[in-house]
Amino acid sequence: MTKAKTVLITGASVGIGKATSELFQQKGWNVVATMRKPEAGSELAALDNVLVTKLDVTDEPSIEAAVKAAEKRFGGVDVLVNNAGYGVYGLLEATPVESIRKQFETNVVGLLAMTKAVVPGMRKRGTGVIVNVSSIAGRVTFPFSAPYCGTKFAVEGISEALSHELRELGVRMKVVEPGVIKTNFANAMEFHNDKSLGEYKRLMDQFTGLIGEMLAKGAEASLAAEVIYGAAIDESDQLRYTAGEDATRMKAERDCMDDAMYFAQVRSSMGQR
Numbered sequence: 001m002t003k004a005k006t007v008l009i010t011g012a013s014v015g016i017g018k019a020t021s022e023l024f025q026q027k028g029w030n031v032v033a034t035m036r037k038p039e040a041g042s043e044l045a046a047l048d049n050v051l052v053t054k055l056d057v058t059d060e061p062s063i064e065a066a067v068k069a070a071e072k073r074f075g076g077v078d079v080l081v082n083n084a085g086y087g088v089y090g091l092l093e094a095t096p097v098e099s100i101r102k103q104f105e106t107n108v109v110g111l112l113a114m115t116k117a118v119v120p121g122m123r124k125r126g127t128g129v130i131v132n133v134s135s136i137a138g139r140v141t142f143p144f145s146a147p148y149c150g151t152k153f154a155v156e157g158i159s160e161a162l163s164h165e166l167r168e169l170g171v172r173m174k175v176v177e178p179g180v181i182k183t184n185f186a187n188a189m190e191f192h193n194d195k196s197l198g199e200y201k202r203l204m205d206q207f208t209g210l211i212g213e214m215l216a217k218g219a220e221a222s223l224a225a226e227v228i229y230g231a232a233i234d235e236s237d238q239l240r241y242t243a244g245e246d247a248t249r250m251k252a253e254r255d256c257m258d259d260a261m262y263f264a265q266v267r268s269s270m271g272q273r
Helices: 015-026 038-045 060-074 097-125 146-167 198-216 221-233 245-255 259-269
Strands: 006-009 030-035 050-054 079-082 088-090 128-133 171-178 190-192 240-243
Touching: 006 015, 006 060, 015 030, 015 038, 015 221, 030 038, 030 060, 038 050, 050 060, 060 097, 079 097, 079 221, 088 097, 088 146, 097 128, 097 146, 097 171, 097 190, 128 146, 128 221, 146 171, 171 221, 171 245, 221 240, 240 245, 245 259
Parallel strands: 006 030, 006 079, 030 050, 079 128, 088 190, 128 171, 171 240
Antiparallel strands: none
16 A cells, blocks of 8 residues: 655645645645644644644744654655745835845745755655745736745745755755635735825825735635645646636736836836826
């Protein structure tokens, strides 16, 4: 009988992380569903072959403990899904530098720390897959999203670089780029504004209206989970996978435009000259 493989998923308490944990479990995998507050994972913990454990990607002892728990329970991690993250949006002038640091600490440094923690085991086994959940915001940008887009562009570059490096170990890198997904992301985001800075008001109104429309049309988290699972089991050299019709459309548009055309399109959507 073939031994079940094991996946470790960060940020698994809600949204894409929870849906991905459920899907892997349904496919017969061992699942290590990690989250900052394990009590939020009671539904997952009730499933067969699911270990819910505490993990904060900004806390190295927490990372080490979670990886050790996975190894103790299931023998090792075959696939890491770096899903944990959140968004900092709003006026750069109104955003505290500490919020920017925290954004990069979670979305970028935390992802690297998690990867660093599981690679030794993968190296010893000579196989493994790391799926980094990026965003279409790692390929295209909007106003008032510099910190978040900055982290996701960083994830894209990190993933490309590691795809060369880890290939020597038999480890495959994958990047999933969701569009707008119906999750609690909007509730978890930080949004910084300063209404006294009236020069931004017109553009801010356009931006918030556009974001509201996009959130209303978002895809279900299960769609992103399907793409993540497909990427994890894909043995090809494909690196990037979009999740959602909006992400696929935006990527195609960006790929066929030069910078001038692309920026003109964004300005038009925002009512800018």
